[in-house]
Amino acid sequence: MAGPAVQSGGSAPAPQRVPVWSEWVGTAVRLGLAVVWGWAGLAKIADPAEAAQAVRAYEILPEGLVKPIGYGLPFLELALALLLVIGLGVRLVAGVSALLLLAFIAGIASAWARGISIDCGCFGGGGHVDASQTEYLQEILRDTGFLLLAGFLLWRPRTRLSADGWLAS
Amino acid sequence: MSEKNREGKRTARERMLEQRAAEEAGSRRRKKLIVGGAVLAVIAAAVVTGVVVQNQRSKPETPTAAPAGTIGDKNLVIPVGASNAPSVLTVYEDPRCPACGIFEREFSATIDQLEDAGKIYTNAHVVSFIDRAVPGKGSKNGANALACAQDAGHFRDFHDVLYRNQPDETNDAFGDKAVLLNLAKQVGGLDTPEFQACVNDNKYGGWVSAVQQDFDKSSYKSTPTVLLNGQPIYPKNGNEEITPANLVKWVDAANQGKQLGTAGSNGQSPAPTAVASEANNPSPSAG
DSSP states (O other): OOSOOOSSOSSSOOOOOOOHHHHHHHHHHHHHHHHHHHHHHHHTTSOHHHHHHHHHTTOOSOHHHHHHHHHHHHHHHHHHHHHHHHTOSHHHHHHHHHHHHHHHHHHHHHHHHHTOOEEOOBTBOOEEOOGGGOOHHHHHHHHHHHHHHHHHHHHOOOOSSOHHHHHHO | OOHHHHHHHHHHHHHHHHHHHHHHHHHHHHHHHHHHHHHHHHHHHHHHHHHHHHHHHSOOSSOSOOOTTOBTTTTOBEEESOTTOSEEEEEEEOTTOHHHHHHHHHHHHHHHHHHHTTSEEEEEEEOOOHHHHSSSSHHHHHHHHHHHHHHTTOHHHHHHHHHHTOOOTTOOGGGSHHHHHHHHTTSTTTOOHHHHHHHHTTTTHHHHHHHHHHHHHSSOOSSOEEEETTEEOSSEETTEEOOHHHHHHHHHHHHTTSOOOOOSOTTSOOOOSOOOOOOOOOSOOOO
């Protein structure tokens, strides 16, 4: 194989060579996903009964888990938003974000497949709606867009203006 | 210098570099572990805090205070009519729900007549979930005002006035307590300082939440939900469409051979003699 000799061989992994512009794009993606989680979390906090009903309406979880999930989920989302804003543990946070979004997409798809009529409650609200008012496809496409943001950060977690960057320098 | 010595020096330097690289790798690993631990700790702390805080903030499913005369094991149901009537009409309605407004304007005169004749005992569940889907407080404030009217013995009259004056769903007029108090003036004897304080202080806010949570846990998913002796009759009873005439027919059929309840309007205005559906006067103003 012709080509330049590998410069820094050895067991230590070579530092990732990522173009500067990509690190700035990463910062924008990270803050964008932070806004999504922050908005989603805040919208679910005002009325605990509403948050619980949004979970119950999926008819997936047993009644005993409805309130813990309904009460805890918005705070999980806010924690992810906070961590993304400061840029700490971005790859791990992006991984958790991706898992959460996959769970949401699966939940919406399941509701759609079972023919029940609910609002996803992604940004507050939720619960049963008239069959003509369901927006499953839009909700899944939106969450897929957010999943792409999380995927970008999983791929390139090093971004500018992040706690991870300061800790590494 | 001998070959051997030089070789020994080089290996010493290589060893040093290797050691440094190993230390750096170890330090990076440690940092990663600490950051990962911190991230998971933040997430866990947030979730635990959230569950505890929201648990404390949530209103109990069994209300601490309920309007006078409410029935059911948690006092969540407002009864209208004679309790010894042979049939029970169960109605779940949200003050902001447009379909409930349409239903009431078409059926309230008939229902009031059936109550006054001792034919039905209405069990009203005043739910308040439209506020979740459409921004505002009209469902909750309206439901609280209805609870206050029940306390004052004027539930049916105020209920009929509210639905006659229901605004469009997106107009949150009932979120304005002044609008509710203004409408209460149409009910003789309701516009008292106690009623005003009850509405303004959201006295039955906890009860309103408990009624909604009960509805959340029920199998009913929309309003109006109307049951005659436990059987859904809205929008259809079997294959028959609900109409005022059909409602009377179904009630009479259910009551056949049974003793009717005590006739009379139970302190409310007597039901109108005609059953023509009423007009809506949407978007009431505070003035």
